[in-house]
């Protein structure tokens with residue numbers, strides 16, 4: 001097993017009505033709060049009023065309208081409020097986009113310059129405002145990690161920032177808050193959780209403990225996503241997806257394993273930078289093609305292990321045969337939960353493929369460290385095959 005450090009400073013508060021713990025959690029942090037949220041779903045589900053009840057006695061400032069694939073413009077607005085009003089802490093209510101924007105705002109509040117600088121160079125992140133998350137969508141794991149992904153439409157860039165002090169102080173995860181998540185975002189969120197797991201699981205070397213955790217997360221998502229789509233108010237299914245979300249991106253699944261450059265994420269962030277598509281859908285489309293690209297005689301045993309332990313395929317069959325079946329099962333699953341198979345179906349064209357590939361190489365981890373090394377030609381092949 002490889003050496004590792006795991007640092008998870010967020011208090012995860014899970015369960016029905018867990019948001020009622022917000023009042024006590026924020027008490028030591030001051031009285032001036034910035035409440036951040038998206039396009040209005042929190043009002044439609046009655047959560048906005050519940051959060052305001054928890055903030056009683058605080059002076060509440062608001063930043064609403066944070067977009068999916070959050071834009072730097074929203075971050076700048078939030079930073080301006082924090083600086084002007086002397087905000088003490090932030091409460092983010094929403095999915096990954098709201099939480100990610102909040103992370104950039106929390107860091108920007110103490111930065112003497114444009115918060116986009118912090119996305120370009122996380123090394124510039126210093127002090128941050130404390131912030132809390134109330135999660136409404138199971139997907140990104142932003143509620144339990146120290147990273148955020150921000151888009152800059154002016155430069156067609158979508159880049160991540162990360163720092164140890166970008167973890168929420170506490171995240172409140174009530175699965176019933178996700179009852180209203182539409183089928184499309186339930187499916188895309190599920191694909192995102194699975195992709196986080198694949199990125200960490202399908203590497204050269206694993207270990208028994210985290211192989212088992214990864215396989216459990218994958219089986220959980222495969223079993224519970226169709227249930228949540230068929231019956232959006234299935235509390236148990238929503239719970240399993242929400243916990244899988246928090247486990248998926250916090251680093252737990254990669255401890256002691258070959259470090260992964262997260263190739264599908266590097267490529268997908270470019271697709272959503274140029275075309276503003278739903279992150280999880282982009283991942284679901286490219287993942288089977290990345291898997292096919294990565295399948296070689298050398299890597300086949302790991303894909304076959306995935307097929308046997310997650311899909312129940314025949315352990316005695318030749319590794320390559322099982323690996324191929326496992327990849328087909330993966331593609332079939334994404335289709336079964338309503339995600340199209342081709343990028344062209346979500347409005348992507350090949351126009352920017354060259355630029356995307358160049359951006360991945362310039363800004364992402366070196367994909368030469370992937371289970372099968374990926375160069376620029378490899379990125380272009382995965383993109384073209386996905387089209």
Ligand code: NZQ
Pocket residue numbers: 037038039040041042045066067068069070094095096097098100136137138139140141142145147148149177178179180181182185189192249265279280
């Ligand atoms: O804006 P509102 O009205 O709230 O609607 C949102 C949005 O339209 C809606 N929604 C959220 N909760 C809902 C709901 N609708 C009904 N009922 C609810 N309870 O869902 C839509 C999508 O929300 P969004 O926050 O964009 O989705 P998600 O959580 O998938 O976040 C995606 C963003 O996170 C980034 C992605 O790249 C993307 O920008 N990621 C962040 C990561 C991280 N911080 O570690 C890792 C991921 O790999 C990912 O890159």
Ligand code: ZN
Pocket residue numbers: 140192195196265279
């Ligand atoms: Zn993701």
